[in-house]
Every structure is written in structure tokens, then in C-alpha cells.
Amino acid sequence: MKTHRLNELPAWQAAALLQRRELQAEDLLRACLERIEAREPDVHAFAVLDADAALAEARSLDAGALRGPLHGLPLGVKDLFDTVDLPTAYGTPIYAGHRPAADAAAVALCREAGAVLLGKTVSTELATMQPGPTRNPHDFAHTPGGSSSGSVAAVADFMLPLALGTQTAGSIIRPAAYCGLVGYKPSLGRVPRAGIKLQSESCDTAGGFGRSVRDVALLGATLLDDPRLNDARAPEAPRIGLAPTPQWPQADADMQRVWTEAVRALAPLAADCCDAALPEGFAELVALQKAVMCFEAARSLTHERVHHRERLSPALRAMLDEGLAIDGVRHAGHLRSVAQWRLRIDALLKRHDVLLTPSTIGTAPLFETTGDPVFCRAWSLLGLPCIHLPFGFGANGLPVGLQLVGRQGDDHGLLAAAQWVHERLEG
Template sequence: TAVDLARACLDRIAEREPHVQAFVHRDADAAMARARALDAGPLRGLLHGLPFGVKDLFDTFDAPTGYGSPIYAAQQPLADAAAVALCREAGAVLLGKTVTTELANMHPGVTRNPHNLSHTPGGSSSGSAAAVADGMLPLALGTQTAGSLIRPAAFCGVVGYKPSHNRVPKAGVKSLSETLDTVGGFGRCVRDVALLGAVLTGDRRLTDPAAFEQPAQPRVGFCQTPEWAAADDDTRQTWELATRALASHGAVMAWPAELTGLMGVQKQVQAYETARSLTHERLHHTAQLSAPLQSLIADGLAVSGEAHAKNLLTTAHARQHVAQWFKDCDVLLCPSSVGEAPAGLASTGDPVFCRTWTLLGLPCVHLPFTRGQSGLPVGLQLVGAYGDDHRLLAAAHHVHESLMRAGSQAS
């Protein structure tokens, strides 16, 4: 029953939350009341009775929303963000608000990696990824502007799904960058995030049983990206393991020289748009902004409107170019992170392998399947063509099964 599942999750939270610190707000009474009401009524939708967590960047009418910043401590919105409302309409049970980094940027929150409490869970969707990884929740919402879904999924060893840009409504989510902000989420397997994605996008093709159950061998393009030099030994060994496992239906994809500067474009676009989105905070609450965020805002203010317009044009041209790649492959296999979650809590890690895909607006799925030298999770991401989220998720399901077998044999 919904009551049984909610109680099991709340028991797990009570046991582990003092160590992991994934939540900023919980309401067990409201969750149990919602679960009882669901058990007493008809099926509500695809998420009927499933507990979920919400990154504290999303407005919620019945829980405070602080955006990870002291500026908004105890703020109480009047309405749910659209994504939250869609999940509730589909029968989901909100268990709590999860930790985000400060205004979804790089300054870390208090959450720890459940696999090793002295390591970062990544960011900015740190609490959501950690809660799913530690068995507190089956599903959780997050956002990505640079690497805030894929990187914490990689560090915490869960499946993270970043939909195609603008496939999910962003109303009621604190805005940083209209060009980059994307709503997505975390689950324990591909089919779980596909279920969540179908609710968020309204596209039932994401959960088409035939696509998941019929044997399939998607054409995989092995794409190390221009940032490959940043990969450490764990990611390189994971890459070798994966490419061997997928060799029968994969091929190396060379990155065109004319697109090697896209990561720099993403950084400028993010800085420019964040500086303007946070104008109120800059003008009235500068002292309450962290030094790293103040530095990012300063960088953004130094970018001219003319330069930003040029960056957007470069991005549009790159998107057209990249769309042609998927004539020769169904999905791209790419690194998700530099390696294992770094030790310490002062940093959330480097989003180097996520920035370009976020700029291009392509759907991405992180697939965990092995561990690094320190015993922490390592995996890779699949990237799909824009708008082909249903094909990406179906391919990811089959590819993940192959990679899990390879990881199991290697260990």
C-alpha cells in the first residue's frame, strides 16, 4: 500500500538522515495522510503512492522554499511549481524538500555522499541524488544548468535523467538561465526515471512497455568529447569496460574541430544569464551571497549583450550541426564526471563533462554500473537527439543492462 511504502521510506530517513543530511524540510504527518487518502481512493496516475522528494529550488505551497540561500529562509510560496503539481496530480506523495547548493550554483550545502560521508554528493541537486541513493526515496526532482543532475547522479550511483531542454515546465522554479535551466530527476533504474519523465513531459512514449521489453541493440556512438583529458583513471577504466561491452553495436565518433569551444560558450551564457536573473539579490542582498556566487555574477556582468547574442547564435548553429550526428547513431556514450566523488565537502566537483550537453539542450541519462579505486560509484552517460527522450530512455534501459553485466564480471 501507499501507507506501507511511505512508512518504509520515513523509517529509512529517520535512520540515515542524521548522517546524510539530504533534507531541509520534512512533514511525515502530511505524507502519511496523503498516503492513506490514496489507499482509500481510485488510482490517480503513473506515480500513484510513490514517495518523492523535491529539490529546494522548486516552490511548494505546503512547505517552505529557501533556494539554498539565507536570503529566502522560511519563505512560504502560495503555489506548487508546475513539476511538483504534475507529480502530485499523478499520485505521488511528497516526503520533503531536499538540499540544494546556494541558489543552485557551486557553493555546497550540508549533504554528504551516502557511500562515504566524507565525500561530496555533487551538486546542485545534492540532496535529491543522495536521498535516492541511500534508499530514502524512490524518486526525486532536480534541475541542471551545467551538470547538476548528471554529476550528483554519477557521484551517488543513481540514474539521473536530464530531459531535452524545455520539455518540462519550469514555472515555479527559481530561474538562473533561461537558455540552460532544465527540470529532471533521479531514480534507481532507467524505468523509474522514465515513469517520472512521462509525468513531467506528458509524453507516454517514455514508458512504452514494448520499447523496454523487446530486445534491442541501439547504435552507440563512443564520444569522449574534447574534455577527455580531464578524465581520471577511474573514468578511463570505466570507459574501456563499457566500450568493450558495447563493441558489437558501437563505433567511435570523432568530435568536429569547429565545435571544440562550446564549453566556454556555456560558461559565458550561464554567467551572463545568472547575473541578470539574480539582479534583485545582487542589489539588495549582496552580503548574503557567497564569494563564489558573487564572483560568478561579476563574470556575468562583464559579458556584453552583444557577446551574449553571439553566443546564442553559436549555440543555435551547433545544435543544427549536432542533430546530424544522430543519422549514424541512436545515442552517444560519454563521460559523466571526472571520476569518483572527490573527498571533502568544500566542493561539489567539476561539471566539465556536462556543460556542452546542457548548452545543446540534449537529453541525457547517467548510468551507474561500476566502482572506482576508492569503492565509490562510477558510470557514464548516454546522450540522445533533441526531443527523442523516449528513444534515449529505451536505449538506456538496454545499454544499462549490458553495462551492469560487464561491471559485475569485472568486479
Template sequence: MSTRFADDPSLLSASAAADLLQQRRLGAEELLRACLRRIAEREPEVMAWCSLDAESALAQARMLDSGPLRGPLHGLPLAVKDLFDTQDFVSSYGSPIYAQHRPVADAAAVALCREAGAIVLGKTVTTEFATFSPGPTRNPHNPAHTPGGSSSGSAAAIGAHMVPLALGTQTAASIIRPAAYCGVVGFKPSFGLIARAGIKSLSESLDTVGGFGRCVADVALLTSVMACAPAWRQLGVDRPPRIGLCRTPQWQAASDATRHAVESTAQRLRLAGAHVVDVTLPASFAALPEIHDQIMWADAYKALADERLRHPHQISENLQQRLAIGEKIDVVQNRYNRDRVAQARADLTQVFAECDLLLTPSTHSEAEVGLGQTGDPLFSRTWSALGLPSLHLPTGTGTRGLPLGVQLVGPLGSDAQTLAWCHWTERQLNLS
């Protein structure tokens, strides 16, 4: 083991720890105990977890150390967003309605991670049904600031070095935004490539499973297991990428620091050998953030029918108001919205004609002050509506000293290549 991490394996990236675990140069119990020490130190301030079972996890670690290698995630502690069903933990979905809910089976993504050797350490805080009413989690870099949402606890747990890997979901910006605020790598794969069975649904049209790590190789490792796609872990490229600098129609909503982060990253990549071109999105993209919002709440009104009918007093006012928006979107408007997304999706060939990746903002700015909100999903809505693979890459800090980074977006279904280009980008920026 590197001397840098010999005293504290919790500082290892998941991919580095996985290599050591596969070589039996690091024990699963040794890594887990380091993570538990970190949790004991940081959790009282960060509040990333809603349930934790150290004893069961330690028993699993000892079993893995004494038996054969299980798979690519062998011995890696894993945090699971509390939107996923787990047969050994309460799954509350961030709502008091499900405070005592114990599923009888794991979500498909969780089961696949366990099969690959991951140790599910516990459940991390999500906002209410993965919407906008926050839980108690605080930003690991400054507890006075939001960690983002809805995958709040998962991103914060990675940012505080409590675990090397964490599961998340994204409907609007629930992976990209908390990854940005907490200074970690977050990856949302193409829509539909990872099974959503056993995950509390918000929007059948948009919900996507992804995850968090400390580098691109980490999220490639995690999501490749859930997608049953080993090729996602092959991160080599034979040339520098063609990168489209995409300011988007929402560019002026971004802070000066965010715009500078995107443009300076483009310049650094150009100097590293990438072919960087300016990309102007087709007119069909202009209304996508608003269309995404309407599709999301029309879906949510139906998905949460039982909760709003039988437990209305246990749904927050914030969510009640948003479900009321969904109720007003009739089938004709919904079909029209979906047709407009389909038109924009057809225009993707034009968007990616001269580039392999789009470089664009992840968020308006650094994490906002206060814990009563989780930030605006504006800069991810377009890509979520289109179902494109997107990754947040931390690149530095902003004027408040909090993490700042960029979003990298690939063509639909190009996840293996997108991860490889993102890995190249990360290495050229000397971030890994």
C-alpha cells in the first residue's frame, strides 16, 4: 500500500482500494475499520447517514477476507441512497410515511453490487421522495452550506471520505448538483441502462441510477457493475477528444466563478491537445428546462398517487405545491412536451457532429448558504430530459472556498466512450 495511505485507507479512491483488495494487499476489514473511524469523526457534523450497521458490515468484511474474491467491488464499503430498497435496512425514501418500511428484497442495483463483493454499510439521507425538501445533511466542506440534493447523503459521505463509493439517482440534477457542491465525481449514465427495479419512482420518464466516487475510474467501476457492462471500466483512448464548449441558453444565470471555471477548463484542455470548439445548441433546446420540469411533475403526480391520497398530511407543503403543478398538465400537454423532447433528441446528431463531449456548467455556483434548500437544478435539466450520460468533474474552488467544477456530457448510449473521454480530461487537468 502507498505510504501516503498506509495509516488511513479511507483516503484511497475506490479504484485504488479495489486494486489492493484484489491483490490481497489490503483487507476488507482493514478498509472498513478506517471508514468507520472517519464516520465517527465526521458524521456528527455532516449527518450523511440515516441508518448504519457497523457490526453486520464487519462480519461481511471478515467473511470476504477469509474467502475467495467475489468480484470487482470485493471488499469496498458502499453507501446506498435511501431511495433504494434494501432487505436489511429500513427504506424510508426521505418521507415519514415510510419511516418503518422494511422491504423484503434489495433493489436490483444494490443486489448487483453485493454480488460483485461490495459491503453495504448503510443508507444515506435523501430529500423527500428525491424532490426538493431537504434532510439534515450538511456540506462536508462547510456545514453552513447545503450539500445539494436529492442524493445529499451519498455525495456528502464521499466528500467526507466516509466511504469510497455511493449510490445515487437523478431525475433533474440529483447526482450532478450534490457532486458539484460536495467536490466529488458524480456520474449519471444514459437513461435506462441501469435497472430501476426496487427504487421508489418519481418519474418513469427521467429517473436514472448512477453513483459517486473520488475519480472517474471510481464511478466507472461502480456503474459498470450495475449496468452489467465491464467495458465501461476500459478507460483508454487513442487520441485527444473533440470537446464542445457549450455555454447553453442559461449561461448568464451562472456565476462569474462558474463561467470562469468552464472557460478556463476549455483553455487548459486545448493546451493539452484537445480540439475545442464552440457549440451553439439548436433552437429546439431552448425550452427543455421548462419542459423537463413539466414532465417530471406530471409523472410525479401519478407516481405518488397513493401517498397524496392516503397520507396528504405527511407530504411537505413544498412537494404538495409541485404535485399540484403536475395535476394541471393534461395528457395533451404531456404528449406535446414529449414530442418536443423527441425533436431535440433528433437534433443531437447536429450537436455532436464536431465533438465527442460537451463541456458545460454543473451548477449556478458553489454550494449555497443555508440548509433549507438544495440548490437549482437548471444546468442539468436539459441533459436529464434527453437522457444523456453526464459527469461532474471537480476542478477547484470558488470565491467562497467551496468546490467548483464542470459538467461533461456525452452522446446518448455512449457511456463507455464518455467515461473514457472524461478520464482523459481528468488526467490532463491533473485531478486524479
């Protein structure tokens, strides 16, 4: 293999070569660095890079024993995760130069498994909607999505095989859709959040990006401490519930076409492929997620809004003000509603192994916005595992695809079904 192509290896394949010592970690890292040197001036995926430290770690891994399943894989980490050896600014100048005392738990787990931390990837402002500098590598005039913008762009542009992200509303699934990657948001609570800048206690979830289902399964197995995820093969065809959701009228022509193509391809092959009867009132979950997120963000970010309000973007100030307009009694009622909705969807998912649903309204919009997470909000609020599967392109040549939603806690089942579905959609 030519060195300059090593950076294009899927993470699972590079991992297998590294485990067999048929690939050196330093060679893989140098290939990634060559790509970064060529493309980073245009893509702006990184908040900070430390090539020298990463190369030293790669050499140490090559000289020592195999450390774990991520041995030698270069990793990007969203600038929302604390890192002990790199500054962590959470996407805002308020924390410029901030040096945490310890790694976030998810980062520490990846390092323990042998990953090589190459740099911190750009996060939007405190993981909200204000665009950062990162561009969509498919077309620099368009957004890569947010808030995990740098992570998704770095993997999509072959700068890295894997990267960590977070999702509160749609910050993994939406960027994955806009950049043509597989994005995996695990079940709420299965990945430790220690050391991640918190926005919403009820919704925040750490996950990541790869270029295949097997890539994110490899990462997920480490983050969730669940080796079953590495065997992401469905023992039989899954039962697929079709859930375009009440927001379907917002889907554009590209999304409607991709949906039709997917259903046509899957229906003859799945164990069952039928409409999922979403409970009455499901449309209300979009507004409910916004209310819960805004209330919790206004409290989680109290220090920033009290002491640094003038340094926050107008959009973030408006979001926090919206949250302050909700009191704790009303929020407690919202949380009771969320608990009831989780029971209703659990009952629905007894009839389906996974739900097929849109990821986005369509392809990536222009750079001035990070896009609308309307098709992700309900699933984030419910805490369900989700995965975006890319398999098509819009009329403008930008990527488009769909997401699968699984049962709470059944990440292995979701990834197995996703592998089955993706193989048939890509074919």
C-alpha cells in the first residue's frame, strides 16, 4: 500500500492490519498528517494539532506490546471533551488556553485501548448552533453541520479514520448526513460523560464518526465496553418500521427520493417492512426536546451567561433566555412527559427491531447555518441509539442518507441491523 493512501483505509481494516503488525502506527499517522497538511487550510477541521506528541506515541506503540482494539488508530476529539495534554476551549474564546487536569472518561478509554490522539477538532460555540470555521469537505460553500463539525469534516476528508462527537439535538446524525459518513449516537447513559462540557443532562450523549458501520462499531465497543458491537452482523433480516415522522412535509425532494429508493430496496428483503404507528402526539416531541434542552442549558451554562454574557453569540443568548423563561416546576412536568413517551416508544419497538427515519431535511445548506435538527430531536430526547447511513447524493452532488433508530440499550441490535441495511442500500 502506498503511504499516501493509508489515510483512506476504513478504521476497522486499519485496526486489523495494526493488530497483525502488518501496518505501523507511525506510517498510518504520517499519511493522515500529509492529508491534513494538504487540506486543513481549506477545511479548518482542527482547533489544535500536536503532530510531534502523536508521532512519539505512535512510535511507542510500534515498539511495544499491542495495547487494545484501537491500537495505533489516529483519533480526533471534539473540543468539548477535556484533554490533559491539549487545550480545551469548548468552542468559545471564554476558555481559550484552558488546560484541564484530566482526560474526559471517553478520551481516556480510547487512549487505554491504544488510540493516538492527534488533535482537538472544532466544536461550535459550547456545542450549540453558532457556526465555527469548519467547511464541508464536499463543497466549501456548505456547512458540515454542527456541533461536531470538525470531527465529521476530518473523517470525511480522510484526515482521520475515527473521531469523537456529541449529540444533544442532532449533532452527530446531522453532520454525518451532510458529510456522507456513518455517525453513531449510542443509547443515553451508555457512554460516560465525565469530562465533557455539559449542556443538557437529559439529552447529551457521546458517540462518533467513521466511514462504515464496522468503523463506528469498533469505536463503540470501546466507549460502551461492549465487545458484542464488534460483531455487527444481523443473524437474520430485521423487522423495519417505517417512521417518516410528522415532520415529513419538511423533507425536500432529495430526501423524499432517497426514502422511496430505500423502502423499495429493503421491503422485499427485510423480515418485515411496514409503517410504524407512531403514537398520537409524537409531533409534540420536537418542541418538548427544545424546552428540555433550553432549560437545562440555561442552568448548565450559568457561569458563562452570568459572567461572560457579552462574549456569547446572540443565538446562544437567545437560547439561554428561552430556557430561563421555563421554571423548575414546568421542567419537572416536561420530564414526566419524557418518561411517559419513552414507555410508549418502548412498546412500539416490540413490534419492530429498528425504525427507519430521515436524518435531515435534505443535503447540507450553505455555510451560514449548521442546519435544522428537526428529524433528530425526538430520538435524542427519548435517549434511543441512532445511526446515520449514507448511500446517495442530492441533485447538488452533496451526500444524503437515512438514519436507523434502535431500542434503548440495544446498541448491538441497532448496529447489526444497520450493517444489514447498509449493505443492501449501498448495493
